[in-house]
Amino acid sequence: MEHFNYVVLTILPVFMVIGIGFVAVKWQLLPNNSHKALAAFVLNFGLPAAIFSALSSKSIDQIWHLDYVLIYTLGSLVIFSLVAVLSLYFLQKSPTESVILGLGGSFSNSLLIGFPIIYFLFKDRALAPFTLTLLVENLILLPLLLTLAEISSGKEKVSLTSRLKETANNLSKNQLCWRLAWGYWPR
Known part of the structure; x- marks a missing residue:
């Protein structure tokens, strides 16, 4: 019962904030x-400010764990592959729809739900793995x-190299990516 209360x-608090937001919109506040x-x-x-603040006060050895990165990447790719294959062959979705469904299945809701919960539970210790x-x-x-x-949409015949360049260009404009990079920057 103690564990249930803790959960x-x-x-x-997360669901209370969601409820308050719902009521605020419903009542037109x-x-x-x-x-x-x-x-x-x-x-x-x-x-980004919270991440930068937490990371900039730690050494790279306290933050970087290659084993975590590899395991999380591999696990996400396995889930992506399973969802995409099931969507393609069992749900008869198009290749593009299957990729999008696989993408949705392999990403956790780490920003809006995961971050508040793990920060509440673990405080600053959660920021490095997060x-x-x-x-x-x-x-x-x-x-x-x-x-x-x-690529799976097949709408435009553009090379993989140009697509990757476009993706890198878009990433360079992402504030979250910049804060991650600045937070990890060696001191």
């Missing part, structure tokens, strides 16, 4: 599309799988 008390502005603020300013998760998702998996989705 409830851990998850309850916030406009219908205000979630976009709030999410943009959190993703572009709040989370940033490694973001690193894998944003710098390895997302570019790879979105490039695969574009």
